[in-house]
Amino acid sequence: xxxxxxxxxxxxxxxxxxxxxxxxxxxxxxxxxxxxxxxxxxxxxxxxxxxxxxxxxxxxxxxxxxxxxxxxxxxxxxxxxxxxxxxxxxxxxxxxxxxxxxxxxxxxxxxxxxxxxxxxxxxxxxxxxxxxxxxxxxxxxxxxxxxxxxxxxxxxxxxxxxxxxxxxxxxxxxxxxxxxxxxxxxxxxxxxxxxxxxxxxxxxxxxxxxxxxxxxxxxxxxxxxxxxxxxxxxxxxxxxxxxxxxxxxxxxxxxxxxxxxxxxxxxxxxxxxxxxxxxxxxxxxxxxxxxxxxxxxxxxxxxxxxxxxxxxxxxxxxxxxxxxxxxxxxxxxxxxxxxxxxxxxxxxxxxxxxxxxxxxxxxxxxxxxxxxxxxxxxxxxxxxxxxxxxxxxxxxxxxxxxxxxxxxxxxxxxxxxxxxxxxxxxxxxxxxxxxxxxxxxxxxxxxxxxxxxxxxxxxxxxxxxxxxxxxxxxxxxxx
Numbered sequence: 248x249x250x251x252x253x254x255x256x257x258x259x260x261x262x263x264x265x266x267x268x269x270x271x272x273x274x275x276x277x278x279x280x281x282x283x284x285x286x287x288x289x290x291x292x293x294x295x296x297x298x299x300x301x302x303x304x305x306x307x308x309x310x311x312x313x314x315x316x317x318x319x320x321x322x323x324x325x326x327x328x329x330x331x332x333x334x335x336x337x338x339x340x341x342x343x344x345x346x347x348x349x350x351x352x353x354x355x356x357x358x359x360x361x362x363x364x365x366x367x368x369x370x371x372x373x374x375x376x377x378x379x380x381x382x383x384x385x386x387x388x389x390x391x392x393x394x395x396x397x398x399x400x401x402x403x404x405x406x407x408x409x410x411x412x413x414x415x416x417x418x419x420x421x422x423x424x425x426x427x428x429x430x431x432x433x434x435x436x437x438x439x440x441x442x443x444x445x446x447x448x449x450x451x452x453x454x455x456x457x458x459x460x461x462x463x464x465x466x467x468x469x470x471x472x473x474x475x476x477x478x479x480x481x482x483x484x485x486x487x488x489x490x491x492x493x494x495x496x497x498x499x500x501x502x503x504x505x506x507x508x509x510x511x512x513x514x515x516x517x518x519x520x521x522x523x524x525x526x527x528x529x530x531x532x533x534x535x536x537x538x539x540x541x542x543x544x545x546x547x548x549x550x551x552x553x554x555x556x557x558x559x560x561x562x563x564x565x566x567x568x569x570x571x572x573x574x575x576x577x578x579x580x581x582x583x584x585x586x587x588x589x590x591x592x593x594x595x596x597x598x599x600x601x602x603x604x605x606x607x608x609x610x611x612x613x614x615x616x617x618x619x620x621x622x623x624x625x626x627x628x629x630x631x632x633x634x635x636x637x638x639x640x641x642x643x644x645x646x647x648x649x650x651x652x653x654x655x656x657x658x659x660x661x662x663x664x665x666x667x668x669x670x671x672x673x674x675x676x677x678x679x680x681x682x683x684x685x686x687x688x689x690x691x692x693x694x695x696x697x698x699x700x701x702x703x704x705x706x707x708x709x710x711x712x713x714x715x716x717x718x719x720x721x722x723x724x725x726x
């Protein structure tokens with residue numbers, strides 16, 4: 248931590264007579280600031296998605312802040328806060344999906360329980376009073392920084408809620424139909440609504456909107472010491488806006504930028520630092536469900552090598568707020584393959600994500616528009632993430648940032664069932680071998696020697712040509 252020492256001298260002059268000047272030294276005030284964000288931090292970082300509403304029964308900044316110190320046990324170096332802003336009342340959603348309903352359509356006695364979507368923002372410069380005060384938020388950031396953890400805000404640049412002040416004061420900031428009516432976001436490929444009817448679509452053809460959006464982002468960097476942004480549906484916003492905005496933000500401070508997108512152009516030219524590895528995520532789901540094999544994983548890795556540059560960073564994830572609420576829990580999607588796929592997300596080049604509750608074995612779909620909460624008892628999952636976090640943060644061969652360790656596939660006699668690969672950097676090596684199938688496997692591998700299984704802290708020997716037995720969905724991490 249960098250220490251800044253401020254020393255103030257107070258000079259007091261007594262009367263008009265010539266008397267000796269007394270100099271009083273004010274006590275030294277020490278403040279702590281986190282080191283500026285650098286690309287080196289991305290090499291061994293774990294990112295944590297914090298769902299403040301559902302993290303605790305209280306759903307407040309303060310309750311989450313209490314637990315920040317222990318997140319270090321999991322290797323967390325970046326906290327991504329889901330949107331912390333006030334949520335619009337107008338067109339507030341009560342349910343999702345094709346048959347979604349607004350809170351106003353529900354029985355009067357039930358309407359108060361519908362809290363709406365975090366992504367229907369009514370004011371980009373305030374905090375949601377449900378979560379606490381701005382002072383509470385500042386304490387969260389301060390606590391994170393004191394623990395060597397950076398904080399990024401979930402930013403929603405594509406749309407606003409229907410209560411946003413721009414709706415009345417700057418309707419020209421929004422996309423309008425032929426009747427001059429502001430509309431919700433449209434899928435450019437189909438020309439039809441996405442179904443996000445609780446938000447109004449922003450029109451980036453308007454240059455003043457671009458200035459206002461950038462200034463609102465700067466507000467949090469300048470005034471609240473945040474360290475970057477996760478940008479919602481970043482690819483739905485014109486790339487040339489990011490080319491304008493991100494350099495402006497970086498002039499103010501060294502920040503970390505995560506795009507909820509996969510398009511390679513958003514990661515180039517010092518724009519976003521990290522992208523969503525959606526294809527990797529879907530491939531893991533399909534393998535766990537028996538719909539794909541190791542061959543599909545190999546094809547994904549080969550494609551990623553061609554599409555992205557060596558200093559592009561993938562966010563590897565088995566879960567996030569959308570997946571949990573809408574597509575199912577880790578247990579639902581991955582089943583018996585859950586532990587292996589979590590390990591794979593840490594072993595693969597990139598940065599692994601932990602979503603609120605997964606470290607406690609979250610096994611229910613969190614409500615999206617209502618209050619819910621995660622389990623808070625440490626058990627098997629905490630130990631899984633702790634072991635993997637320790638490996639990620641301490642092993643050079645697992646570096647996954649802009650100067651990542653190499654990835655090289657290792658052939659086996661069962662290439663469609665057994666995934667084996669080596670990570671290497673600075674002469675340090677780590678090897679992953681996993682049975683990506685529901686059946687026990689017997690195979691040979693072109694490796695010879697005595698190793699240590701770093702995951703179980705046990706010895707592990709391999710001999711070329713000798714058959715290896717591995718149970719379904721089991722794996723080893725060798726050094």
